[in-house]
Amino acid sequence: MEQQxxxxxxxxxxxxxxxxxxxxxxxxxxxxxxxxxxxxxxxLISLVAMLSFLVMMSASIMLGFxxxxxxxxxxxxxxxVTIFYLLIVILxxxxxxxxxxxxxxxxxxxxxxEKPENDETTRI
Numbered sequence: 308m309e310q311q312x313x314x315x316x317x318x319x320x321x322x323x324x325x326x327x328x329x330x331x332x333x334x335x336x337x338x339x340x341x342x343x344x345x346x347x348x349x350x351l352i353s354l355v356a357m358l359s360f361l362v363m364m365s366a367s368i369m370l371g372f373x374x375x376x377x378x379x380x381x382x383x384x385x386x387x388v389t390i391f392y393l394l395i396v397i398l399x400x401x402x403x404x405x406x407x408x409x410x411x412x413x414x415x416x417x418x419x420x421e422k423p424e425n426d427e428t429t430r431i
Contacts, residue, residue: 341418348417367392 367388374384399406 345414345417 371385371388372381374387375381376384378384378387
């Protein structure tokens with residue numbers, strides 16, 4: 308009888324250990340998946356930001372030369388473009404706390420987002 312109970316407890320101890328190992332592995336895989344999704348999103352945003360920067364630089368140069376006609380001076384045309392960008396920088400500086408909070412909320416939401424298990428993109 309005692310041999311049977313030892314076997315019983317050993318069997319369930321082994322099953323419990325295997326279950327805990329499986330849970331740890333699942334958590335590890337979920338963490339890897341979230342990290343991969345976050346780094347892929349960061350890479351994509353970086354690429355879009357670089358391309359947007361090039362577009363904005365080209366548009367700014369074109370606008371500066373275009374404004375040179377109505378203002379009568381190339382320097383005044385580019386000064387107008389510079390003032391526009393200074394206004395944007397000042398607005399960002401004034402609202403930096405709100406912008407920072409929104410960005411932090413989006414990052415937290417993306418890290419804690421739970422997707423349904425039957426979704427093909429969430430399978431590990």
